[in-house]
Amino acid sequence: MRAVVIGSGAAGLYAALSLRRLGFEVTIVTERRDGGSTPKAKGGVAAPIDDSDVEPHIADTLKAGDGLAEEGVVRAYIGLARAVLGDVVKLGFRPDRLVLEGGHSRARVLSAGGDATGSALWGALYKAANAAGVDVVESAAEGVLVEGNRAVGVELADGSAVKSDVVVAATGGYAGRYKYSSTDSSGDFLLSLFRAGALLRDLEFVQFHPTGTPEGELISEAVRGAGALLVNGDGERFMGRYDPRGELATRDVVARAVYLEIQRTGAVYLDVSAVDVERFTDLPRLVAKYGKAIPVTPVAHYAIGGAAVDAEGRSNIRGLFVLGEASNSGFHGANRLASNSLLECLVQGALAAKAARAYATSGAWEGPRCDVIEEYEGEVRSGRAKDALWEGVGVMRSEAGIAKALPELAEEDTLSYLIAKAAMWRRESRGAHYRVDAPWKDERYRVHLCFRYAGG
Numbered sequence: 374m375r376a377v378v379i380g381s382g383a384a385g386l387y388a389a390l391s392l393r394r395l396g397f398e399v400t401i402v403t404e405r406r407d408g409g410s411t412p413k414a415k416g417g418v419a420a421p422i423d424d425s426d427v428e429p430h431i432a433d434t435l436k437a438g439d440g441l442a443e444e445g446v447v448r449a450y451i452g453l454a455r456a457v458l459g460d461v462v463k464l465g466f467r468p469d470r471l472v473l474e475g476g477h478s479r480a481r482v483l484s485a486g487g488d489a490t491g492s493a494l495w496g497a498l499y500k501a502a503n504a505a506g507v508d509v510v511e512s513a514a515e516g517v518l519v520e521g522n523r524a525v526g527v528e529l530a531d532g533s534a535v536k537s538d539v540v541v542a543a544t545g546g547y548a549g550r551y552k553y554s555s556t557d558s559s560g561d562f563l564l565s566l567f568r569a570g571a572l573l574r575d576l577e578f579v580q581f582h583p584t585g586t587p588e589g590e591l592i593s594e595a596v597r598g599a600g601a602l603l604v605n606g607d608g609e610r611f612m613g614r615y616d617p618r619g620e621l622a623t624r625d626v627v628a629r630a631v632y633l634e635i636q637r638t639g640a641v642y643l644d645v646s647a648v649d650v651e652r653f654t655d656l657p658r659l660v661a662k663y664g665k666a667i668p669v670t671p672v673a674h675y676a677i678g679g680a681a682v683d684a685e686g687r688s689n690i691r692g693l694f695v696l697g698e699a700s701n702s703g704f705h706g707a708n709r710l711a712s713n714s715l716l717e718c719l720v721q722g723a724l725a726a727k728a729a730r731a732y733a734t735s736g737a738w739e740g741p742r743c744d745v746i747e748e749y750e751g752e753v754r755s756g757r758a759k760d761a762l763w764e765g766v767g768v769m770r771s772e773a774g775i776a777k778a779l780p781e782l783a784e785e786d787t788l789s790y791l792i793a794k795a796a797m798w799r800r801e802s803r804g805a806h807y808r809v810d811a812p813w814k815d816e817r818y819r820v821h822l823c824f825r826y827a828g829g
């Protein structure tokens with residue numbers, strides 16, 4: 374049995390290792406070994422602290438998902454979390470703190486190396502995959518080879534092909550398509566999956582972090598927790614006008630307030646005068662660069678949408694698994710609970726490997742569900758329209774704003790265009806999707822929207 378895994382983030386590495394353990398010959402094809410979001414991840418990996426915490430973790434995840442999280446998927450992933458994390462610890466990942474993060478009812482986020490969880494996890498997984506005999510080829514994948522709705526291998530950038538029984542795409546999310554983003558993962562590979570026939574689901578849901586630098590460096594909530602203040606271009610504190618919790622309101626509330634104040638007064642700064650900056654890993658460097666008033670903007674941080682998959686990571690193309698941030702399994706619903714993304718990457722790898730073995734031996738295959746399907750006809754273009762995406766389909770959306778952005782997005786970049794189409798279609802506000810012209814939740818939209826490529 375042969376498997377090709379595209380991408381070497383948490384999802385790709387743990388899937389590769391799990392496949393190898395089940396007897397697959399595994400090749401990872403990756404653009405850059407240490408690329409993607411995984412090595413940049415900060416806070417940690419969420420998992421129930423003991424058996425009594427399984428139900429509370431499920432409840433917190435469903436609440437964050439705001440009516441769109443798939444309960445079966447949430448139960449399956451959180452039910453497996455402790456076993457998978459136990460395995461990853463045996464592989465050398467050494468969390469040293471349990472942290473309470475926003476939206477969690479208990480301190481259940483496993484953090485390592487101060488704020489360096491991602492690189493610690495990545496290092497342990499990479500070493501383990503190597504030791505298990507996974508081959509790594511450093512090359513960009515151009516696309517998946519599909520014959521009769523069956524994935525049979527991967528085409529590389531130099532035109533060569535790697536044939537396999539199953540293909541696992543774990544190429545990361547698309548938040549990097551926005552002008553301001555904490556990641557350079559832009560989701561280009563999702564477009565080649567789309568062209569090959571994969572369904573894309575829930576694309577309108579993009580999570581924004583309220584305080585990034587214009588270059589995309591995150592400044593965590595903990596800094597506000599330690600006393601940092603948000604000040605606008607006129608030198609005034611403003612959060613009190615938006616929410617009684619002030620600087621410590623939820624991420625989406627703070628992101629919208631920061632966005633509006635930048636529009637109104639030209640800038641927003643995080644004033645860290647009252648903070649012991651040495652307590653935070655990246656803060657002394659930022660203070661050396663900007664002084665104690667650090668310019669901030671909301672940044673696109675996490676792509677909830679992606680290729681539609683079932684709980685095992687199976688896409689609608691037989692033999693093609695899509696995992697991690699590139700996928701949309703329904704685990705996060707309309708909003709991601711902090712630190713549930715690395716958890717999803719790991720658990721999916723374990724589940725996908727078992728499903729891959731069943732497929733390779735008996736052809737067994739299921740696939741994802743779409744409630745509403747829209748066809749896309751025409752050329753699939755990969756370009757950049759970062760400003761238009763940011764202005765029209767960013768932190769705050771409206772019919773008029775999206776309509777203004779659509780022509781440019783249609784011209785320049787199909788993935789951005791589909792994000793805008795989905796945001797236009799969802800005439801309500803739910804989870805990470807906020808429509809100023811429909812600031813309510815509408816039960817009729819408690820459904821998943823998919824896009825299907827109908828050919829050019």
Ligand SMILES: Cc1cc2nc3c(=O)[nH]c(=O)nc-3n(C[C@H](O)[C@H](O)[C@H](O)COP(=O)(O)OP(=O)(O)OC[C@H]3O[C@@H](n4cnc5c(N)ncnc54)[C@H](O)[C@@H]3O)c2cc1C
Nearest residue numbers: 380381382384404409410411415416417514545697698715
């Ligand atoms: C700054 C930051 C902090 C974060 N903090 C946390 C946190 O504390 N906890 C948490 O749970 N989540 C966090 N996240 C989110 C989390 O890091 C990501 O969701 C997760 O790492 C995604 O893993 P992945 O394996 O799906 O993709 P990635 O880690 O993004 O990896 C994608 C891989 O695909 C490869 N690739 C892409 N395209 C191609 C191609 N065409 N051909 C070949 N290879 C390709 C890349 O080189 C890379 O190896 C954070 C994200 C950011 C940006």
